[in-house]
Amino acid sequence: MFYNLFESGEMEVEDKLHILTAAARYDVCGYNGTSRTNDSPLRFLHRVAVPGKGTVCLFKVLMTNVCTNDCAYCVNQVGRDVRRSTFRPEELARLFMQTHDKRLAQGLFLSSAIGGGNPSRMMESMIDTVAILRQRYEFKGYVHLKILPGASLDCVEEACKLADRVSVNMEAPTAKHLAKLSLKKHLHQDIVERMRWVKKLRDADESLAPSGQTTQFVVGAASETDRELLNTVTALYREVELRRAYFSPFVPVMNSRSEGLHAAPPIRGHRLYQADWLLRVYGFPLQEVELALNEKGNLPLTKDPKMLIARSQPWLFPVAINKASYDELLRVPGIGPISANRIVEARKDHSIDSLEQLKKMRVVTKRAASFIWLPGMPVLGKQASFMPQLEEDMAQEELSLAGVVE
Numbered sequence: 001m002f003y004n005l006f007e008s009g010e011m012e013v014e015d016k017l018h019i020l021t022a023a024a025r026y027d028v029c030g031y032n033g034t035s036r037t038n039d040s041p042l043r044f045l046h047r048v049a050v051p052g053k054g055t056v057c058l059f060k061v062l063m064t065n066v067c068t069n070d071c072a073y074c075v076n077q078v079g080r081d082v083r084r085s086t087f088r089p090e091e092l093a094r095l096f097m098q099t100h101d102k103r104l105a106q107g108l109f110l111s112s113a114i115g116g117g118n119p120s121r122m123m124e125s126m127i128d129t130v131a132i133l134r135q136r137y138e139f140k141g142y143v144h145l146k147i148l149p150g151a152s153l154d155c156v157e158e159a160c161k162l163a164d165r166v167s168v169n170m171e172a173p174t175a176k177h178l179a180k181l182s183l184k185k186h187l188h189q190d191i192v193e194r195m196r197w198v199k200k201l202r203d204a205d206e207s208l209a210p211s212g213q214t215t216q217f218v219v220g221a222a223s224e225t226d227r228e229l230l231n232t233v234t235a236l237y238r239e240v241e242l243r244r245a246y247f248s249p250f251v252p253v254m255n256s257r258s259e260g261l262h263a264a265p266p267i268r269g270h271r272l273y274q275a276d277w278l279l280r281v282y283g284f285p286l287q288e289v290e291l292a293l294n295e296k297g298n299l300p301l302t303k304d305p306k307m308l309i310a311r312s313q314p315w316l317f318p319v320a321i322n323k324a325s326y327d328e329l330l331r332v333p334g335i336g337p338i339s340a341n342r343i344v345e346a347r348k349d350h351s352i353d354s355l356e357q358l359k360k361m362r363v364v365t366k367r368a369a370s371f372i373w374l375p376g377m378p379v380l381g382k383q384a385s386f387m388p389q390l391e392e393d394m395a396q397e398e399l400s401l402a403g404v405v406e
């Protein structure tokens, strides 16, 4: 039973909710470590950070899991013997408002399979659902609406009018990689073109989809490298003003052509998030982030990308904490934008002389110690001698936090 959301006689809706929230589990609406699934009865609720609203609980669901497409990574692909269902817009809008009124969900994340083969028709149902929420129920909260590949320009425009955020799943970094996963979806024509429409619409009217657009990649299903993923993400940040990318490690789907393939390790998604964070939040250029890649073009699974980047540029260290620029501070492992700003502000008043002071400014001193110089420290550059052991310790600690090693 889903938290007393249903009255007697609503078994059919409860059944739909069960099917369509389970089917939505691989649509990523926020990053929560390396976990892939959530088997709780309230699995349709996801606590995520949303732009300008702090952390909110989103109701994540599909409009339908009926699909004529053949995407190899997807539990909803055509031909699989699974229970299928479709919400009617009134039904889903009412159900969402019930969870909202019970203070279980503050926002909606609505995605969908494409139904009987016409993505625009299915998008119209999604749009109708949100229109009912906005108009009949006067719901003013956060809505993230998926734009289905191949949906019409009218649908994209309506979605941008109603939703705070929209997204089109790219799934693979190049057309060649997507072709390995689906014979029916075309990267440029069905997906990138819609991203460009969103950008154009938002350029003309910034009140549309005010939280911008995002996308999602399935990682490890098409032999793509991390270099290819990071290159594409960087191009999307530049060309369609993507707000952020999500990385979903591939899991083989039973009773489908992907059944025998290997699952991608969840830690690979984690490393990609770390590298993406350096691009998007720290503002590192792509060439610098690429210093973390190995000879195969992938991020080593056991190493933190920022630590690898620092180690490959030894001439930048140690950084003198009382003199370094903001950008120089940001290159230090253990110092992020918040702590770099705090250092810059604090030293206007006084000199920073100890690791204790840095700790209070949210510097991870265990990471930073080898890369910085403070007054009283013996010799510039000597600290680097204990970096390898420190790095091993940090890698081990991270892997255990991620549940990859005990």
Ligand code: SF4
Residues within 6 Å of the ligand: 067, 068, 069, 070, 071, 074, 075, 076, 077, 078, 112, 113, 114
């Ligand atoms: S179009 Fe969407 S729902 Fe359909 S198979 Fe592809 S990823 Fe799955």
